[in-house]
Amino acid sequence: MSLETNINAEIKTAMLGKKEADLRALRAIKAAILVAKTAEGASGELTEADEQKLLQKLAKQRKDSLEIFRTQNREDLAAKEEEELAVIERFLPKQLTEEELKKEVAAIIASVGASSPADMGKVMGAATKQLAGKADGKAISAVVKELLK
Template identity: 60%
Template sequence: MSLKDQINADIKAAMLAKEKEKLTALRAIKSMILLAETEKGAQEEINEDAEMKLLMKAAKQRKDSIDLFREQGRDDLADKEQGELDVISQYLPQQLSEDELKIELQKVIEQVGAAGPQDMGKVMGAASKALAGRADGKTISTVVKSLLS
């Protein structure tokens, strides 16, 4: 079942269960998928990789909003965004823990043959592809910096 079909089924279930917050998050995901499908030059159906990128983008937007709202003392809005992030996270693959991430990045560093901080670009390019969907770029960058130092 494609992500779009899964989202549609979950929207129906959320409507029947009268779960407003979940419904809002699911509709946002569906909207992003429809926009990606209808943008200029797109195929009819988006592939699994593109779906994963959309979900990662939606999750990142929610995380950034949560940080901003907490900074400004708007916990009510931050809690709403956190609820949406929780729903979006259900569709993302399991995120790697920091220890697992270090092990994976160590393998990437060995494959690329990186020797120091000057090779960070090479490592980040390979790591971003290898760990797509399982860790966010900011976390990957932080761990790579510490490993290459």
């Protein structure tokens, strides 16, 4: 079942259950899918990889907004972003824990043959491709920096 079909079914369920937070997040996902499908140069259909990238982008936007709202002591807005993020994350693959991420990055460093911080670009290139959808780019970068000291 495609993401769009899944989202439409979830929207109906959220409407029937009067779940406002779920509905907000699901409508945002649906809008992003429609924008991506109708963008100039788009084929009209999204691949599974495109869908994952789209969901990751939406999750990252929510995380960034959440961070900003927390620094500005706007807990009311932060709560809304948190609710939407939880809904978006239901459709993303399970994220790696910090220990799993360290293990994966260590293996990538060994396979690339990196030994110093100067090799960070090579490692990041391989890591972002291999760990796409499983970990946030910021988290990958932090682990790579830590392991290449």
